Amino acid sequence: MKLHVNKSRNLWWIISSSIILAGIISMAISWQLLGAPLRPSLDFVGGTRLQFERDCSLPNNCDEEVDINIVREVATSQGLADSSIQLIADRETREKNGVLIRTKTLDVEKRTQLESALSEKIGTFDSAKKQIDTVGPTLGRQLFNTGITALIVAFSGIVIYLSIRFKLDYAVFAIVATFHDILMTTGIFSIFGLLFGIEVDSLFIVALLTITGFSVNDTVVIYDRIRETLKVNPDRPIVEIVDDAVNQTLARSINTTATTLLSLVAIVLFGGETLKNFALALILGFIAGAYSSIFIASTLLAWWRERQEKSNPPSAGTNEQLTANS
């Protein structure tokens, strides 16, 4: 079986554009509703997130499940009516013994007050199962800025590296493909943010950076093959060469993505709360990365080279001289 990616390239382009467009629309809606294109976690806007769990080794402490309305009442009485409250179930017993509260930034006094008020109403908490995350608003902004800077620096570094290793048009399309993956991942997370309230934290930026690295990998492997074939057969039509390169590297693209996804699925299944969304972002990004390298990066390059050939006819045999230096 052979995959003719170039034959139906308009289809691939339409698929990608519509997913990205949906993401952009969602980001616009998010911007209207939340003031940010994605739902930001307290890492970026500041705030306090408290997780308490009752100590069930005490007698009668966990007789009844926690009632979310009581928790809400307590929060309101503390002047925290607009905080988001969730109950958490014990992993083994499935009983709701824990609460998760996300509020504006609370200092230690207000936090202790809230904790003792809650404890009074719903039972004694186990201090070994407590989790506190507090980030001041200014620090949140700083974290966000460093995150974005890291993203830009990494991106520029990769552009420079690729431009040294490959011809400029290869580098440009590899970057376009990477940009495609980043946009898709953020777009889908924006939709998740609107639909399921999934937030993006500093690990999301890490995920984006990792996706950038991986996605460029996938594209580079295919371009590497195109470069190699062109060196041997400079006169074959570019569309054929690209189709061949995609097919020759297809097993690799799929297998590498598959093995990486296997590890990531393991993280989603067993890895605990903190890493779940991180792994989810990576999974989306890697799938987008494999897809874009096979269907987008390759077809874009073929389309561009075809146009080039049409505009300056065959005399330009030197056109295919590549800056390969491996």
Add this chain to the structure above:
Amino acid sequence: MQKQRSLLALIFLLVIAAVWVIVTIPVPLGLDLRGGSQLTIEVKTTPEIKQIGERELEAVQTVLSKRVNGLGVSEPVIQTAGNDKILVQLPGVDNPEQAERVLGGTAQLEFKTQKQNTEAQLFALRSNRQQLQVKQDELRSGNDAAAIEKNQQELKTNQEAIAELFASLETPLTGKFLTNANPLSPEQGGRGWSVSLQFNQKGGELFAELTKNLAGTGRSIGIFLDNELISAASVGPQFANTGITGGNAVIEGQFTAQDAQDLAVQLRGGSLPVPIEIVENRTVGATLGRDSIQSSIYAAVGGLIVVLIFMVLYYRLPGVIADLALIIYALLTWACFALLGVTLTLPGIAGFILSIGMAVDANVLIFERTREELRAGKSLYRSVESGFYRAFSSILDSNVTTLIACAALFWLGFGLVKGFAVTLAVGVAVSMFTAVTCSRTLMFLAIRIDSIRKPELFCPNLPTSNKAEVAK
């Protein structure tokens, strides 16, 4: 052949060394895994100190270290982060609230004299203060945030007005003259909890001077903590000649046992030269940390096993070799973590698991290439050879791009993110090594053994015409 033997010996040695390192040097766990608090403390500027320099940071760090010692936490870490931040790690702390309260206060203690003819004013202001405080408590139980804010503002105005009525000595008698501070229980010293103080000699002299001036006048000593009057006491006329000597004093406020204890720790540690603010607190209970370790082990082992199985099923003999290389990879990487002193955090583990996936990539590239060459009719030896040779440029390019991303994360990284960048980068570097040395050496070793030199073991569905060629 000679070269491969020595490579094989090298790999063998490295594995032994790695196992030895793993057994002897434990990889330290981050607070998110062992439980504890991590506080980021921002050092603030004041009108007097407009720029935070190394000197201020160092002074703050010293005071914080003393206070942390007062908390009795084992193996605390206190280090500067950036230009104006200090990172405090308190592993296994069981009362994070106390830690935060004790660390966060400036603890500027000062004994002041009341100015002349202000008695009536002080009395009025203090009773006003009491009313405001009662009102504040009432408001707190309701939820009118605006009213609380307004009352808070009034309290502050009141506090400033009180401070106006007192004057410092020529040499201000501050906390820096203290040699000791201890909480006093109600049984030991009068009404409610209090804090006993001991001055050094100079402090004792200043205190005597202060009390001498005020004795019998009806004016009070004002004890201020962070510019807030916490207690005011008058001095009896019998001290008019000498003042209170001996260098001992007691602060009576309306302290709870906890307050008295916190204040004593702060005073012993000394006051901070500049105000600070705790801008980040990440606390994880010990049990939660243990749960995270367990689930990450499941994830790592689960991920590894599934990948190992996949490789054997799909790539057959080379898959087995890749698996061996992968296990060597995991051992070497872990040993590198131990040697480099990488603190393992949750994102760090994710980086490690992810790098397993990447380590496979190099092998996949090589084997796919080998298969292709086999299908093109080359001999087994030549196919393997060119598989490694041709795949190398792709492996290099792809790993370099990932390393660039890691470098960006590391240089600009913050807390959690750094751990991920380090583990992923170490993983990628080690995986380059294992793919081009381990897999390669083992592969060449394997194709020397006649009984397994069967093309079916390398590539399924090879056209029969090719097989004879391959076996050569």
